[in-house]
């Protein structure tokens with residue numbers, strides 16, 4: 001692992017003694033000896049949840065395709081088959097693709113914001129627009145259960161890509177979506193899932 005800040009790429013510095021630091025993601029304060037040269041610190045809870053990895057992926061990404069971006073996150077060790085991290089991942093992948101497609105957003109500010117808003121807004125993802133949320137939930141609901149965090153992430157992303165083009169005129173990309181994780185999901189709908197790619 002490279003010893004550099006995932007947020008700004010600056011080198012890390014190691015202090016001799018604990019200093020109170022503020023997490024760049026959730027703003028929690030705790031004592032630590034490690035931060036980057038620009039003062040970024042990520043608390044242990046955010047680190048465990050993969051928040052720094054998510055932000056690292058996004059800030060280094062050129063893709064306009066949010067599914068391509070979220071697939072990279074799904075491959076990372078912090079990501080479970082199902083779990084609340086998907087709320088943040090969907091929002092982060094969308095914002096990043098939106099940015100790369102020419103949408104105006106400051107990722108350095110917006111990415112940590114998703115995490116904080118995700119705690120307040122039901123459904124988490126993006127957290128900005130109730131209309132968008134209702135569309136995503138509509139798509140997820142009409143596909144039936146049992147819930148699958150992968151299927152629901154893909155459905156939310158598809159709705160958001162359509163919505164953004166319609167309402168804001170920014171065109172993200174969306175290729176064919178094929179799920180590769182059916183085997184890891186005991187409740188997989190198999191052929192009844194729109195993204196089922198396997199046998």
Ligand SMILES: [Zn+2]
Pocket residue numbers: 005006007008009010036037038039040
């Ligand atoms: Zn930094």
Ligand SMILES: [Zn+2]
Pocket residue numbers: 023024025026027028042043044045046047
């Ligand atoms: Zn934190």
